[in-house]
Amino acid sequence: MAAVVDLPELQGDGTAGDAPATPKDYRVWQTDSGGDNPFAKITDTVIRIVETPKPPRAWYIAIAISLSWVGLLVLSLSRLFWEGIGIWGNMNPVGWGWDIVNFVFWVGIGHAGTLISAILFLLRQNWRTAINRAAEAMTIFAVICALIFPATHIGRPWLPYWMLPIPNQMDMWPQFRSPLDWDVFAVSTYFTVSLTFWFMGLIPDLASIRDRADTNGRRIVYGILAMGWRGSARQWHRYERAYLILAALSTPLVLSVHSVVSFDFATSQLPGWHATIFPPYFVAGAIFSGFAMVVTLLIPARQFFGLKNIIEIRHLEQMNKIILATGTMVGYAYAMEFFIAWYGASHYEQFTFINRAFGPYAWAYWTMVSCNVIFPQLFWFRKVRTNLGAMMVICVLVNVGMWFERFVIIATSLARDFLPAAWGYFVPTIWDFSTFLGTFGVFFTLFLLFCRFLPMVATAEVKAIHPAAHGH
Amino acid sequence: MTDSSESVAVSKEPEQVHGLLAEYETPQKLIAAARRIKEAGYSRWDSFSPFPVHGIDPAMGIRPTILPWIVFAAGLSGGTGALFFQWWTSTQDYPWIVSGKPFWSIPANIPITFELTVLAAALTCFAGMLILNKLPLPSHPLDRIRRFARVTNDRFFVLIQASDPKFDARQTSELLAATGPRGAVETVMEDTQSSNVVPRGVTFGLLILVSAAAVPFSLAALARVSTNTKPKFHIVPDMDFQQKYKPQRKNAFFEDQRAMRLDVAGTVAVGELKDDDHFYRGKLNGTFAKTFPPQIEISEQTMARGQDRFGIYCTPCHGVDGAGQGMVHQRARSLMQGTWVQPSDLHMEALRYKSVGELFEGISKGVRNMPGYARQIDPADRWAIVLYLRALQRSQAASLADLPEAERKGLE
């Protein structure tokens, strides 16, 4: 591999221009391109972040905090494996507690990335190119956090492979007719496809880093990851087709994943769980919370990494409009649930909804309603949509509200089901908190590592939609 | 026109020319150049850009890729495979009933079918794109051109390969120069230093990895067919080993080493002293009692209780009317079991003349094929059943004189 390391016999003479003699000067040479060329500026703004020897100080502080939370997660999961599920607050009748709430919460957040990458691509919304890389990364990290819960909440967490259709000595197969098994397939497919899509999008940008690399180490690592991409038009042609196909596949996939998650509840007979509108309702809610998380992450990211000219206020405003729209869809679903609960004349169903609003979990219910339905209405006003502080607050509240929505659905319906003798009240334990906080640690750590080592913006896509790129 | 082939010093053999390279500053220039090259009839050439340039495909004459068809086929296989697998495992290999749904529950199989369709299609799409693009491509002659490093940044290039039938060092170079490139047209030499041979270490390493990867699957296959007397490996013991004595275990404290103990001779546990013979065993002075014990109140309530308990415990065999034609008997008869004996007809004389104490004992300890019900029915209820039984027997063996006056008058 000597040829790769030493770059001997490089051709290029003075007439070819300004190409430097040694790799060490590559980056300087690539950056200094003259004022008119917008493409180099885009490359530089984004790739510089990966190349700087030291990230901003805020990054160090943030990752120190998030790593400590990861430590908390390791501690919590170790305790869980050793002692069992009893350390959580799960009890009769609320057998599904924070574990499932958190799972649905994280899977939901992941949906925004795919929507931005795939659906907005199919709808030809070019503004997505500023945010899709970060959003897709967020999707993958959110799904990783989500997968922690089904893997560890199963009582004997050393046996999760039983959920996979592998031939075994018991001659048994997974229960394919169960929504919980559908979840296994749906979420793992979603993870795999999102990872594939994200990685494929990264290839041209990794090649940019490779070509600007001034150290061998960076060149080799990013070179291997970039798979030798050189931007040939014939390769771009297949790449673009593949991108379109993956976008077209990801669109129904993302709709199906949260629909399958909603089937966990809707296939039951429990009042408050069994409603046919659950699939699109959950999907709308997922997009709602996902976009809110993207906004929450991008506001500090663009600030600390100097990406304000690429991730502009107008991009954030568009996302806020989508948050308003999907929040309204969630509101529609709430209205339908209420109406049909009354219309269906089942007193169990009616009681469930009255109980949600006025029963022992009323505090959770009203938090949910105010965060999901009331506060996002502020996004009707342009001033609010374009104000960074306001949108940060509202988006955090949206995520709080969506967490509570899942909690309300799960806990209230289980705590007050058909048999009054079985009623109970779920109280979380310290381990519920610590595990959940720990997953935030995983999420933020991965996101911070992503910001540090990978290009946060899809530079090739941003360049492609730039006015200077238009061929005719 | 540049002539850089002489500047290569190290290799001894004359290097081959790979092609000619031209650089452009804007996508528009690239497209214009591409059109001209296509019109000139070149086929083995390519353009390079940091992003997909809109309009380059028709300008270069790039034909649509077959990738969508490959993906379609993969998706179809994934879907049918998933559906088939669920059908086979649920209806052929190990059918079992879940929630009363049919073995092949098609609606329940749709989600997984859909997911695997998408998974197969997506992975094939990515792999197909890489393979069709011949990626990963570790080395290329263009890597040795320094300025080509800007292809992933902001510059655009065209490379016409020397292997093109129309390639001519002078003419092709002039054509490229006429398209307005940035700087001069450059000759790209073949890459003779990167080897095509995979290093032995890599091949060896891959072989080891593949063999190692087969190990877990072989172990799983072995586990499917072999038996093992050793208990399973426990990472977390949980409650498998508890600090208590279980039946059939050893306890070294006792002389006979058994953990299971009999009652100490001559003792009775608190609440277990059943010394009321009449109530508990239906016997008075050693013979079967002909009267009900004083604890049992002969009343409508007791009768109703007796009827209720009779209905639960006795009617399956003896029938609701007590004639011995209960459902168990019907079933046994339909199965044509040779060893079946019909349950007693409770109205037969022998039973009508039995004392209540004997009946009580019959219920408690069982008679011939009938099991004893002492464990299931407590003594008070057993006496209530006996009371009801007496009334039942009376109902089929009554005379006119037994009827109350009002009824008798109605029948006469």
Added chain:
Amino acid sequence: MSHPEEARLDDAITLDADSGGLFRSLLIVGVGSLSGAVLLGMNDLAKLQRAYLVAFMYVLSIALGALWFVTIQHLTNAKWSVVVRRVAEIMASNMWLVALLSLGVVGPMLLGSTDLYVWLDHARVEQDHVLHHKSAYLNIQFFIVRWVLYFGFWIWLGRRFFRLSVQQDRDGGSEISTTLRRISAPSMIVFALTLTFCAIDLVMSLDALWFSTMFGVYYFAGCVLAGYSTLGLFLMWIQSKGRLTTSVNSEHYHDIGKMMFAFTVFWAYIAFSQFMLIWYADVPEETHWYHWRFEGSWKVVSALLLVAHFAVPFFGLMSRHVKRNKRSLAFWAVWILVIHYVDLFWLVYPNGSGEVPLSAVDILCWLGVLGLFGAVSVRRAQKINLIPTGDPRLADSLAFENA
């Protein structure tokens, strides 16, 4: 250098009196078919009412689909659709006719007919506990109030979009576009609610004991499919008259085709979700509705829906070449419009007897409402520009290209 397929604004963008022939024929078909249906169906009024209900929900779905299209294009500030939007505005502005046609359903209700809706039968409502409970919503007075609200809103919105757009032709400027965008956002919310409750009132309450939170979304999916298919066919007819031949090109048809494809999938997703959840939980109050649709000959119709409403158009509309070619797209548009009728028929008719009573009365009602709606749409199309010439995004719409 211009792209070979690039659209340019036509010189002739109005139909003038050119299509007088079609207007007359459609009017005759419309009036004639409806009269024929009444004559044929006079003996079996229950059947006639049901046939008319299916046909009415059909034409309502086309109008609502068109109205939704216009609303969403304004809401998302879409550029591709400007050249095709006027045609949709024309269809949406004819909501007044649909309101008139609704009298064919509401009239009998007011006259006391209980053939369709058991909740109008006071005796039954008194006896049945569940119906009695629902009578707070399912009663004729509240129904009329809602009916007025639905059609009032739809007529108002359709007219508003149409008039402002036509006004923009004359005055130009982007203020009108801004106004239209501002209206479209809250209108979308009201639209969703009115569509949902209209579907509940007229179709879901046919089986007053059944309920599904998904029902409004299900009907909506059908509306969008019907709307896009009709839009495509209407545009093709206009082009056959030599208008808009260069303004509307394969790029626009490609987009219409994409939406037809997407909503075929969406319809299947909604239909499957509703069905599978009810099947899985097996709650008797909900499952009887589907049992009726699997009994007897209805099994065939249900299988037909699965195959012809989802599987076949899914594979058929997948290819981009199919979507870009007018003939193939027209084929699929007609296919979807036919199978959409089957879908509504399947929603309205089953009552547990297992029979599929398709007859001439059904076809005549269907042709009748379609003929009338087509007639007024053609008439309106004759009198105005077929393209919103004043829309600031017109140039983008002409120039747009699919990937």
